[in-house]
Amino acid sequence: MPEIRPESLDAIDRQLIGALQLNARESVAMLARQLGIARTTVTARLARLEKARIITGYGVRLSQRVVDGGLQAYVGITVQPRSGKEVVRRLAAMAQVQQLCAVSGEFDYVAWLRCESPERLDQLLDQIGSVDGVEKTTTSIILSSKIDRGEPI
Template sequence: MIDALDARIVRLYTLEPRISVLEASRQLGIARATVSSRLEKLQASGAIRSWAPSLDPGSFGYPVLAFCFLTIEQPHGHDRVVDALVDIPEIIEVHTVSGESDLLVKVAARSNSDLQRVLDAMAVTEVVVRSSTVLALNTHFEARTLPLFEAAAK
């Protein structure tokens, strides 16, 4: 379980990801050991998944963002498709979904024609039967989990 103190610590690290544990303890008015143990607990539980930097594909040459709905060859199953898709670096996320499609794939591309190349790479896996692609015109926010984490602490 998480509590209000966990939420305060995570909020601070979300706003200032490079802050030291000592400075966090000063700003939060709690012991350094408390901050450290809480962070370790949150990481061990999986609530904090990574300390890796958040990368923006548009800033390093991949400004086109698309969401592809894939229908797969059912006898092959999802694992075979995911194993094939993981080798395509432009694929950022893959989710199994309900509805008419089987997978939702988030893709970054250099241009629309580059997106077509990525779509073709997905199609040649021979396990994708059909795809439908939607281009993102603007991103208002993404990876927005802090409000959810804070709500869980209440």
């Protein structure tokens, strides 16, 4: 099977992925109706997208009220030259770090954190700031989510 690259996805693949991002539990029959294609075509496309690791899984996104007063924050992290690999390794060991992205611009990395309390967030930020190679952090606490479509393609 030839490799599928994101830029080679056709309109139906993108519509299928978009429908799943809105509701990953949608039935194959309903997806077929929405897209105007046969159920067997939907099933085959899903299998192809999964095999090519374009779709890497299906999950559950919890609402903020279920997180029970927990906090979420984004932290911009600036690191010293040649210390990125070690900083990434240390942050990977912190369970509250939900995602870490290398970015362009003001920061080297942006981390998405989830904590159970403001006190725990404060401790975690101190822990991140004390990692060898971390030069500076800037934190933004998430007040509310206005749009969440999951992972973009």
